[in-house]
Amino acid sequence: MSRQHRPDTEIVHAGRHPEDQKGAVNPPVYHASTILFPTLDALEAAQKPSDDPHRVTYGRRGTPTSFVLSDAVAALEGGAGCVLTPSGLSAVSVALLGLLKAGDHLLMVDTCYGPSRNFCNGMLAKLGIETTYYDPLVGAGIDALIRPNTAVIFLESPGSLTFEVQDVPAIIAAAKAADHRIWTVIDNTWASPHFFKPIRLGVDVSVQAATKYIVGHSDVLIGTISANAEALPAIVKAHGDMGIWTGPDDMYLTQRGLRTLSVRLARHQETGLALASWLQARPEVARVLHPGLPDDPGHALWKRDFSGASGLFGAVLHPIPRAKLAAFLDGLEFFGMGWSWGGFESLCVPQHPESIRSATRWRTDGPLLRFHAGLEDIADLIDDLAAGFERMAAA
Numbered sequence: 001m002s003r004q005h006r007p008d009t010e011i012v013h014a015g016r017h018p019e020d021q022k023g024a025v026n027p028p029v030y031h032a033s034t035i036l037f038p039t040l041d042a043l044e045a046a047q048k049p050s051d052d053p054h055r056v057t058y059g060r061r062g063t064p065t066s067f068v069l070s071d072a073v074a075a076l077e078g079g080a081g082c083v084l085t086p087s088g089l090s091a092v093s094v095a096l097l098g099l100l101k102a103g104d105h106l107l108m109v110d111t112c113y114g115p116s117r118n119f120c121n122g123m124l125a126k127l128g129i130e131t132t133y134y135d136p137l138v139g140a141g142i143d144a145l146i147r148p149n150t151a152v153i154f155l156e157s158p159g160s161l162t163f164e165v166q167d168v169p170a171i172i173a174a175a176k177a178a179d180h181r182i183w184t185v186i187d188n189t190w191a192s193p194h195f196f197k198p199i200r201l202g203v204d205v206s207v208q209a210a211t212k213y214i215v216g217h218s219d220v221l222i223g224t225i226s227a228n229a230e231a232l233p234a235i236v237k238a239h240g241d242m243g244i245w246t247g248p249d250d251m252y253l254t255q256r257g258l259r260t261l262s263v264r265l266a267r268h269q270e271t272g273l274a275l276a277s278w279l280q281a282r283p284e285v286a287r288v289l290h291p292g293l294p295d296d297p298g299h300a301l302w303k304r305d306f307s308g309a310s311g312l313f314g315a316v317l318h319p320i321p322r323a324k325l326a327a328f329l330d331g332l333e334f335f336g337m338g339w340s341w342g343g344f345e346s347l348c349v350p351q352h353p354e355s356i357r358s359a360t361r362w363r364t365d366g367p368l369l370r371f372h373a374g375l376e377d378i379a380d381l382i383d384d385l386a387a388g389f390e391r392m393a394a395a
Ligand SMILES: Cc1ncc(COP(=O)(O)O)c(C=O)c1O
Pocket: 087, 088, 089, 090, 113, 160, 187, 189, 190, 208, 209, 210, 211, 221, 222, 223, 340, 341
């Protein structure tokens, strides 16, 4: 696109070039490994460095199918470029491997996605990279945790499972005030690049499990890593050196999902807030964890930095025996029980952050449920939950 447009327009048009594909609205799906060159000159030119981000030399180095998606996500994130990975978790791991080396220290938010923590404790530790977990609410106090070898601060906001909102500008300011270069990386999956633009706030790298809202239909695993101009070369190099690639059909489905992201997110947001407010008023519920609710501890920061909320939130129930929880969950008609989120269907699963955290303690007496508000009718979802609470009372 020739200039910056309003967000809904950008989602529909970013990265698309129908004029290059005989007018077809969507990009062709290139199933390509070998790329043929007509002459020795052309073959040798393809081996030399180039400033053309859309040069096609080998399937793994980019095709017109991958460029549409990576250009669109980079534009929405406000990055200088973007690479695609086969899952959200691989986007986290490739970003970290690109920016860290043996002997470095990583500051990782305690509320990160659980498998991101496993990657730090396993692979990074094996490579001689030490991880310190920090309280998501540390804010400017992160400066006390910075060491001479701290190379990356990783954020995820709101946090996985418990939805604490981080003071992203305060953490960036602390990273920039250090007397050596510290990269900042964020897992921006909850808000998607539609509702939060961390690179515009000064974060170097923004990671998406595009598996969730960008794909939106629970049928593809894919990740994106968008970076500012300073961090991009290290990310592109790690991605290339490790031979990371993603199937073209999955890229295609992801760019197709992206085009409806804003209308889907508006509905996820509306339904999520409606369910969260309804749950707040229920006697079975001790606390709802949703930064979009005015009385949530993270509401002020969320309102300052985000332009919307997705449909993922939590609710802590008053203590109940497991049989009552099972009676509630097992009979739900529309809320499926399963991992992942961001699709068109509603979900509800119990979560156990107390067994994961190390820098902070998550203490509640009752079970924590994670809800994903899908695109069903709100009244049907509320009826479903109300019937669940009746079963719970009867069990
Ligand atoms: C916040 C967050 N980041 C990353 C991931 C990983 O995404 P994927 O399942 O595509 O590897 C998930 C998956 O649930 C997630 O919730």
